[in-house]
Amino acid sequence: MIHVTNLSKSYSGVKAVNNVSFEIAKGEIFGLLGPNGAGKSTILNMMSTVLPTDEGIIKVDDLQLNGNAKKFKQLIGVVPQEISLYEELSAYDNLVFWGNLYGIPSKELKERIHTILEMIGLLDRKKDLVKTYSGGMKRRINIAAALLHNPKVLLMDEPTVGIDPQSRNHIFEVIEALNKQGLTIIYTTHYMEEVERLCNRIAIIDSGKIIAQGTQEELKQLVPTQESIQLEFALLSENQVTQLGEKLNLRMIQRENTLTIESSVKELSQIIIACNELNLAIKDIQLQKINLETIFLSLTGKQLRD
Numbered sequence: 001m002i003h004v005t006n007l008s009k010s011y012s013g014v015k016a017v018n019n020v021s022f023e024i025a026k027g028e029i030f031g032l033l034g035p036n037g038a039g040k041s042t043i044l045n046m047m048s049t050v051l052p053t054d055e056g057i058i059k060v061d062d063l064q065l066n067g068n069a070k071k072f073k074q075l076i077g078v079v080p081q082e083i084s085l086y087e088e089l090s091a092y093d094n095l096v097f098w099g100n101l102y103g104i105p106s107k108e109l110k111e112r113i114h115t116i117l118e119m120i121g122l123l124d125r126k127k128d129l130v131k132t133y134s135g136g137m138k139r140r141i142n143i144a145a146a147l148l149h150n151p152k153v154l155l156m157d158e159p160t161v162g163i164d165p166q167s168r169n170h171i172f173e174v175i176e177a178l179n180k181q182g183l184t185i186i187y188t189t190h191y192m193e194e195v196e197r198l199c200n201r202i203a204i205i206d207s208g209k210i211i212a213q214g215t216q217e218e219l220k221q222l223v224p225t226q227e228s229i230q231l232e233f234a235l236l237s238e239n240q241v242t243q244l245g246e247k248l249n250l251r252m253i254q255r256e257n258t259l260t261i262e263s264s265v266k267e268l269s270q271i272i273i274a275c276n277e278l279n280l281a282i283k284d285i286q287l288q289k290i291n292l293e294t295i296f297l298s299l300t301g302k303q304l305r306d
Helices: 040-047 069-075 091-101 106-119 135-147 165-180 192-198 216-220 238-248 265-277 292-300
Strands: 002-011 014-024 029-033 055-060 076-079 153-157 184-189 201-206 209-214 227-233 252-255 258-261 282-289
Touching: 002 040, 014 040, 014 055, 014 201, 014 209, 029 040, 029 192, 040 153, 040 184, 069 076, 076 135, 091 106, 091 135, 106 135, 135 153, 135 165, 165 184, 165 192, 184 192, 192 292, 201 216, 201 292, 209 216, 209 292, 216 292, 227 265, 238 252, 238 258, 238 265, 265 282
Parallel strands: 029 184, 029 201, 076 153, 153 184
Antiparallel strands: 002 014, 002 055, 201 209, 227 258, 227 282, 252 258
């Protein structure tokens, strides 16, 4: 359904998006997972026609974006990172405003607004001013505005930023309900637990490049071990990490006084002995099963939230 091929975008000579390609089937939730500044928002801004592409092709249902921007906009709904609502208007009036911009006939628009507000759980608050809403409620109205014209694809850019866990869970339920109705969704985030819950397939992106993509199970096969050991030390220098690496011959990634070692519990005693020999004071030990955070760490040498 969605085909993105060799997509690139540069700012002042720096490639924010570098030769990105992916395909998404109808009815999928496709996750773009990466740290802030990885290029996720730039990709969505090009797909939503906000930014022009430097290179590459974007297609939805065989309709190519270049030269067909007006038709393309009818196919997509956009939930931006920033809340795009008028605080001094009610939720209902905000949705009327956005619906009029889409050219939706009055009777149809009223029905759409009623249905969508009911689905997101805010029908009883429709006449309240947006400025009286919590952050999570505003996020849900933002989603409602993107659904008014009944798009085939929903682009969601970090839709849970800055909201409490309860509101986040409510948004997840809305997304899952929309997907059950057949809506195709592209979801960007730097929270691995969100894509683990929501997404059928995931593209891991860093420094403008997709470094891996697939289902969670497919991504897990990209790392040599299905476990890791995380050690927290009272103090840890780069020289000590180098010495420990020479002793153990295992892949290790340092973050301040914490060391993540790609190894199984079988090597734990060997690791502890080596640490003692170097007079390293261990404060905490955690055994971790492989997850998207450790996969990202293994592939890039960085934490998702660095």
